[in-house]
Amino acid sequence: MKRKLTATCALLLVAAMTFTACGSKTSNTTKTTISTATSTEADTATTAPTDNGEAPEEISVMVWDRGNAAPNTTSTDNALTKWIQEQVLQACNVKVNFVSVPRSGSDDKLNIMMAGGTAPDIVFTYSQNLYGSYVTSNGLADLTDAYANNGSTIKNNIGDIQYMGQMDGKQYAIMKRRGQQVPRHVSYIRKDWLDKLGMEVPKTKEELFTALRAFKEKNPGNVDNVIPWAMGGTTDTEKFYLNFIGSYVPELSEKDAYIYSENFKIFAPGAVDGLKQMNQLYNEGLITNNFATDTTNDIFKQDMCAGNVGFTLDDATNIFDYIPVLKTNVVDAKFVPLMCFDTPEGSYINPTEPLFGMFIMVPATGSDKVDACMKYLNWQADPAVAENIEFTPDHKVSDEGVPQSLTEDELYAKGYPGTTADLNIVNQHFTYVDNKEAVISSWTATLSWEDKEWFTNLYDVENTNQYVYPTFPAVLESEATYLSNVKVMAIEYVYKLISCDPSKFDSLQKSEYDKILNTGLSKILEERAAYYDANATK
Structure with missing residues (x-):
């Protein structure tokens, strides 16, 4: 599970990009990148069938809305979303529709959509506990076969972390690969x-x-x-x-x-x-x-x-x-x-952050679209594709091989959102992130x-x-039941103890700690210990 990834990221010129095979029915093609697309071009690209005459499969994909879209654009309709839609349609014969979810409170919004059966076909969260609750409530589609059949690029580039998206021998989530491994x-x-x-x-x-x-x-x-x-x-x-x-x-x-x-x-x-x-x-x-x-x-x-x-x-x-x-x-x-x-x-x-990041999932309501969803995620896993999404198709590469970020003004002028990385949901592991001088160069170039x-x-x-x-x-039953509340209580516990009268510290610490223990902390700690004893050596 902890083997070092050996796949390297191919850097590309902005003028061209090699597409990843999205599945057994799609062959590799090469296309000149397009930095922006007019509404007419985008609409045509996302509705027309490919040359083989097959109508495109259609999926919806969650995207965070941070309120920093370029003027006259939205988080779902901008130069980068249009570029992605066009590229995915031609490479995978998949039509992508983006669904906006506010970044602040995104897990709460996702819960509401999941409960109401209105969630997009691709959703994501950083919460292992939330992911686990969806699995145990039969809220997620089984991605095992789709990953085996259409996930070769994911396997080749970021496969070593995919164990975290498995439960009971089935793949329920594709794990995002972080870039530079940094402390929290x-x-x-x-x-x-x-x-x-x-x-x-x-x-x-x-x-x-x-x-x-x-x-x-x-x-x-x-x-x-x-x-x-x-x-x-x-x-x-x-x-x-x-x-x-x-x-x-x-x-x-x-x-x-x-x-x-x-x-x-x-x-x-x-x-x-x-x-x-x-x-x-x-x-x-x-x-x-x-x-x-x-x-x-x-x-x-x-x-x-x-x-x-x-x-x-x-x-x-x-x-x-x-x-x-x-x-x-x-x-x-x-x-x-x-x-x-x-x-x-x-x-x-x-x-420090682990190598894996988000849990990328397909709700059970999208079970009939798992192959199309996997094709999209597999396309995103290609380092060249990921680089164009993360840094935009208009980015340049430094002499050290470091992709250069556009400034906020440049992003907005070209119709890109202020946080382009939000659309790059699968692979942030570019070659330069493992090189000290290159990382430093990436900072000094823009800061x-x-x-x-x-x-x-x-x-x-x-x-x-x-x-x-x-x-x-694994997501433990005690965590699914108590973790959310216990985490908030734990922070409040610390704040109370930092700011209390020193003469009351010991008594307050004991009473507040006992309160958290009785609210579920004791069950969480006990179940973690039992799980480790039963599974750590397997």
């Missing part, structure tokens, strides 16, 4: 503040605490509202604290790492020490006051961009959204990535607010001691 969260600190104080970038938690206290006491940024460590209060992610608290947990066995895999590491032995330390920092005034009330993270973002923040722990590259705005407000501001959460063993642990040295440092931080939690292709 990264810490950043204001180096310009450290420089003014004559301090080095921290390498340990104790050094970090010293820096945070200096930020508060000496206010090197000379700001009205200095925030040594900024946090938000969203309850849908653990990004603001998980790496820190996890660094207090001694090294776990594989079994315990599965039991306490990421979301639940706050319940592992030693985690309470990390919670107690954050409580101390909060009560010293080093963490954003009343952060838990900032449920949309709007205040957090404002503070980051205004230059009030000295340190933060966030999703790996969210800082990319803040730094350009920050530099317009504070020209000399300089956040730098760092590793400073040393473990009890004196090392670091860098929780001008920092230099090569900065991005080299980021790459090194991201790739220090990467750790992927153990995964198995």
Whole structure:
């Protein structure tokens, strides 16, 4: 399951693309790419039969709507969706219709469509628990034969991760292959503040605490509202604290790492020490006051961009959204990535995304379309196709072989959506992502607010001691029943303990922990342990 992928990605010139065979009835062809298509051309392309006279098979495909479509276009009707429709029709004789689903709350919307029998023929989620609930309720089509007959490109390029889409010997989902393997969260600190104080970038938690206290006491940024460590209060992610608290947990066995895999590491032995330390920092005034009330993270973002923040722990590259705005407000501001959460063993642990991403599924209502759906997914799995979708057919390739992203203005001018990657749902593993210099080049080519040295440092931080939690292709009954509620309660548990009166910490920790245990956590942990014992060595 963990064999290294050996298939390499063929880079292509923008002027031409070689089509992937979509199934046994479709032969390979070559066609000049088209960057945009008029409405008339697109309508003709998606309704006309192919040369063999067979009417095209028709499928509907989910697409996220982030509200960033180009002017006079939509998430389902734009230059890129038209290009995909034309290419798929000619390569696979499949007519694709896109169905918009808001990105925010997409799983909730998907649940409603699945329950009502109105879901598109191809849907997707990052939630293994949601995928598993659909399997156990007979809500998904069996893709086993379709994958065997029409999935050769998927197998050749990203097949090693497909075990995660299997249950009871059947293939119920095709797994998306991620690109560059990056950690979930990264810490950043204001180096310009450290420089003014004559301090080095921290390498340990104790050094970090010293820096945070200096930020508060000496206010090197000379700001009205200095925030040594900024946090938000969203309850849908653990990004603001998980790496820190996890660094207090001694090294776990594989079994315990599965039991306490990421979301639940706050319940592992030693985690309470990390919670107690954050409580101390909060009560010293080093963490954003009343952060838990900032449920949309709007205040957090404002503070980051205004230059009030000295340190933060966030999703790996969210800082990319803040730094350009920050530099317009504070020209000399300089956040730098760092590793400073040393473990009890004196090392670091860098929780990292697995190779697989989304679960791509066909609802049971689309069972008669599984072959056409698989042809579409198989077409998308070709690295050349994926590159044209991810970067648009108008993209260029650098001397280092790195596809160059269009700027937002360029995307909008050509009628492309602001997030083209949303349409590339199968394969993001391009050749360059395994090459350090190429990855750095891809950043510096499009992100001008920092230099090569900065991005080299980021790459090194991201790739220090990467750790992927153990995964198995199973969704446990306890998780299907309790996981959604327990995850929210776990985040609220952490927020309460960080911000409570220190004298009440121990009693609150016990009462809140017992509450979560009784709400289903104990059943989840017990079933994970039992599953590991029964299946890990098979």
